[in-house]
Amino acid sequence: MIYYAEVECIMYEGHSLKEKRSIIRRLLARLKQDLNVAAGELDYHDLWQRTKIGIVTLSNEKSHAEKVIQEALRIVDTFAELERTITNVEEL
Numbered sequence: 001m002i003y004y005a006e007v008e009c010i011m012y013e014g015h016s017l018k019e020k021r022s023i024i025r026r027l028l029a030r031l032k033q034d035l036n037v038a039a040g041e042l043d044y045h046d047l048w049q050r051t052k053i054g055i056v057t058l059s060n061e062k063s064h065a066e067k068v069i070q071e072a073l074r075i076v077d078t079f080a081e082l083e084r085t086i087t088n089v090e091e092l
Contacts, residue, residue: 001091003065005055006042007076008086012049020048023081031055031072039072051082062091 014020024041031039035057043052055072059065069089076084 001059001062001065003057003059003069004090004092005069005073006086006088007053007055007073007084009051009053009076009082009084010049011051011081012083013081014048017046017048020051023079024051024053027053027076027079027082030075034075035068035072037068037072065091 011020011023014023028039028041031037038056040054041051042054044050053076055069057065057068057072059068073084073087076082
């Protein structure tokens, strides 16, 4: 079972691409370390107040994959620098 989430976020606090990349690096590292998911920035590379992140997990059980994606979204929400705006979750 493959579950995939696309998460668009707005960053109000960042004032440069350098700050944005720092926040994104910390978020991606935490997702990979805590949940062992594949994650990366998908879009808006040149905009310092906006990002789109893709998160993918693979599991034998649908319920486990759903729980991992929900936990990943919770981790995204814990970052005070980000506001999650649009979230799309798909089963592939």
